[in-house]
Amino acid sequence: MWRPQLTRLSDPAFLRTSPGAWNVIVKRSYTLRSHNIQAVLHEHKKAQEKDRDLILKVMGTLPSPREARQFLSKFSPPAVAATTPEPGQPSATTDTTDTTATGFVDSLLWPTDHLALIKLEGPFKKENLAAVANTLVQLQRLGLLSIVMLDNQTWWQNQGPDGNTSAVSVEDQSAEIRQKMMNDMIDVVEEIERSGGKARPVYAGVFKGAEDDMSLAQTLELGQERGVSVRKGLRPLRSCLKLRHIPVMIPMVTSRGCHRVPVQSNKALVALAKYMGESVKDTAGANGTNFGPMVPMRLVVVNTTGGIPLTRTSGIQGPTHCFVNLKDEYNTILDDLDNMNHIPASLAKSYRSDLDMIKESLDHLPRTCSALITSSPSLTLITNLITDKPLFSSTMRNQDPKVMLATTVLRSGLDIFTYRDTLEGLDLKQLQTLLESSFGKSLDANGFYERIRSRTKTVILAGHDYMGAAIVTREGGEARGPDGKRLASVAYLDKFSVAPKSQGIGVADILWKRLTDEFPDLVWRSRSDNPVNKWYFDRSDGNIRIPNTNWTVFWYGPKGLSLIRDYIEISRDIPASFYPPKPAQIN
Helix, strand or coil, X not given: CCCCCCCCCCCHHHHHXXXXXXXXXXXXXXHHHHHHHXXXXXXXXXXXXXXXXXXXXXXHCCCCHHHHHHHHHHHCCCCCCCCCCCCCCCCCCCCCCCCCHHHHHHHHCCCXXXXXXXXXXXXXXXXXXXXHHXXXXXXXXXXXXXXXXXXXXXXXXXXXXXXXXXXXXXXHHHHHHHHHHHHHHHHHHHHXXXXXXCEEEECCCCEEECCCCCCHHHHHHHHXXXXXXXXXXXXXHHHHHHCCCEEEECCEEECCCCCEEECCHHHHXXXXXXXXXXXXXXXXXXXXXXXXXXXXXXXXXXXCCCCCECCCCCCCCCCECCEEEHHHHHHHHHHHHHCCCCCCHHHHHHHHHHHHHHXXXXXXXXXXXXXXEEXXXXXXXXXXXXXXXXXXXXXXCCCCHHHCCCEEEEECCCCEEXXXXXXXXXCHHHHHHHHHHHHCCCXXXXXXXXXXXXXXXXXXXXXXXXXXXXXXEEECCCEECCCCEXXXXXXXXXXXXXXXXXCCCCHHHHHHHHHHHHCCCEEEEEECCCCCHHHHHHHCCEEEECCCXXXXXXXXXXXXXXXXXXXXXXXXXXXXXXXXXXXXXXX
């Protein structure tokens, strides 16, 4: 059988018969190699630009030192185990706390196994979808891997002949909705891949109908109106996470008859959150993945309209709720949404549905999990990842609503207890422990309680375990000074404290919102060198230094300017509540 004769490029006969061939080959090889090098350099430059953009966003969140430490403690690379050195040899222990810029960036970009449940509530414009996809990739590089669920109310707006939906069969409705879901899922996967990430579509194997055996019509009704459950193991999701791919899901249940039927996204998310919450008991980590129980630390809704609109809550400002304590504010917000006239009824219904979904999901998840509703995914999500709080606080005074992000942070929250005109019912020992741990000083308990016992106006307590407290007393009302002028009777914030273990999760804002609801005018003082004063400056309408003292007086409310002299006199004469620090012992 004939075989072609293969000529070696280094064959002298070949080079003799083709004197210019070698130069052509070398030139082509050099050109191809140059193109490859240029492509690599271009990709490297793009990667550097993405890293620079990401780090600038991280630094733009301006975390406090405490917030930065908390973030790095969760997301930094694990410590390298110390090894015992040989005698006379230096220690082999590696210190993972690298204070250099390179070390800080490397610690940020170290892969970790933290999860977020993210619902993308479209429809999105192409440029907005690209921004969302880029944020998901950046979050993964910072250590938060997303499980994405898609939602789009236009999926359900199918039309039959002459606009008559009832003329469309159940099978055709289901097929039409499925096709819309699949198209959106492909768009999101492609955008994530274009942004430099890895994504995988997941459209089956996760959800099933709550009933084992049903017709297609029954399954469709079940998915929209009643319940959805999760298939045991979540193998499609675990497979994605093991390969560090972002799973992009659509809400579709599979019946026993292998019918794939679209359902409402919020129903599917609640079922998934419930399953994940119950999986905490399975500490072994099914299927040998690193994710173990698969419990998310964030639940995020990215929509096109922003956070929950703010209407009736008094004393705070802004277009949206910045922070919501669901235990305390859920019913009030639902009532507000039912009585909003400035937004479409369909939008109010969507907010109610998301609020219900978040509340029910957080009830199943660990207490440390928080939720976020936003239309500004990039900086907002990165800020919330690092600081675990909104970029702006609705309790801050005189904010420009134009610069406030349309974002709401939600927590399952804690119970708030209000005691009026009495200390009865309070555990004074536990309250003392809270005050001492918060201020870092020893309380003169006998003197403090004796002073406020007859003056107590309101005590606001956060949580059964005394996570925070605000103590307001009645001050003034008596004649003082050589002229015998009677001072105004005012509400004075004697103590405002949050337990160290509860800082950074919104307890301070929860208490402050209650204060502003209770008191339209309030005055308090703080030592001029108190590091918390920046927080007070942001929440006061004015402040003044008391002459010849280390005290600064703060106030908010319409009467403040007319009562400055009274505020100074009252605040000057209130005795200190804590013992002075003991002098250092010199050995």
